[in-house]
Amino acid sequence: MNVFRILGDVSHLLAIIILLLKIQKSKSCAGISGKSQILFALVFTTRYLDLFTTFISVYNTVMKVIFLICAYITVYMIYVKFRKTFDSENDSFRLEFLLVPVTGLSFLENHSFTPLEILWTFSIYLESVAILPQLFMISKTGEAETITTHYLFFLSLYRALYIANWIWRYYTENFYDQIAVVSGVVQTIFYCDFFYLYITKVLKGKKLSLPMPV
Numbered sequence: 191m192n193v194f195r196i197l198g199d200v201s202h203l204l205a206i207i208i209l210l211l212k213i214q215k216s217k218s219c220a221g222i223s224g225k226s227q228i229l230f231a232l233v234f235t236t237r238y239l240d241l242f243t244t245f246i247s248v249y250n251t252v253m254k255v256i257f258l259i260c261a262y263i264t265v266y267m268i269y270v271k272f273r274k275t276f277d278s279e280n281d282s283f284r285l286e287f288l289l290v291p292v293t294g295l296s297f298l299e300n301h302s303f304t305p306l307e308i309l310w311t312f313s314i315y316l317e318s319v320a321i322l323p324q325l326f327m328i329s330k331t332g333e334a335e336t337i338t339t340h341y342l343f344f345l346s347l348y349r350a351l352y353i354a355n356w357i358w359r360y361y362t363e364n365f366y367d368q369i370a371v372v373s374g375v376v377q378t379i380f381y382c383d384f385f386y387l388y389i390t391k392v393l394k395g396k397k398l399s400l401p402m403p404v
Contacts, residue, residue, distance in 0.1 A: 195352070197351050198351035198352045198354075198355055201344045201347040202345070203257070205341050205342075205343075208341045209264060209338075210260065210263065210264060213267050213272060217272060219268045219276050220275050220276075220277055221277070221338050222338065223283070223326075223327045224265070224276055225283055225285055225323035226320055226322070227265050227268055228265055229288070229316060229319075229320035232316060233261075233316050234261045235261075235313075236310070237310055237314070238257070239309060241254055277331075281323065281327050282330070285323070288319050292315045293312060299311070301369065314369055315369075318374065318377040319380070342381070346381035346384065349381060352374055356370070356371050
């Protein structure tokens with residue numbers, strides 16, 4: 191395992207911790223898309239079913255369990271503990287627009303036609319678009335809280351580091367997973383505009399604002 195993979199995992203975990211601390215400290219989930227968090231929980235659930243069948247390493251197992259627990263805690267905090275602060279009106283992205291094509295694609299394009307492999311492929315495809323409800327919510331409200339932008343920044347950094355990880359593995363291990371790489375690049379593209387705004391605005395102390403849809 192290389193440094194890009196480890197740093198990517200740390201960035202991913204840090205993003206989730208930032209989000210959880212934000213919700214717990216403010217006792218509010220305002221500005222957070224519950225739909226995106228449901229999708230991420232679904233991503234981890236379908237991807238980490240191999241916890242019951244395959245042992246890779248202690249690190250791998252621990253990280254998988256942590257991501258699963260954090261994902262469901264986040265969903266619980268949004269829809270149960272702090273549900274009165276949840277902005278359901280602006281969290282209005284239609285999940286079927288993502289779930290239907292992702293499900294279909296996972297059956298059509300996968301490494302092998304087995305239940306675990308199809309579910310793993312589904313998780314890869316779904317992760318590439320899971321952030322869209324959150325970005326849609328920000329574009330609908332026109333702005334995002336600083337702490338929410340930090341969360342999105344570290345998610346963006348996680349994807350960028352994983353691209354570096356794939357490049358490293360290609361040249362050092364001759365390893366290339368087309369499904370993971372293409373989906374990761376698609377996901378990174380969704381973050382690019384936000385990443386630019388974060389660097390040019392948030393890091394300079396300005397509030398991140400986006401043009402509201404007409």
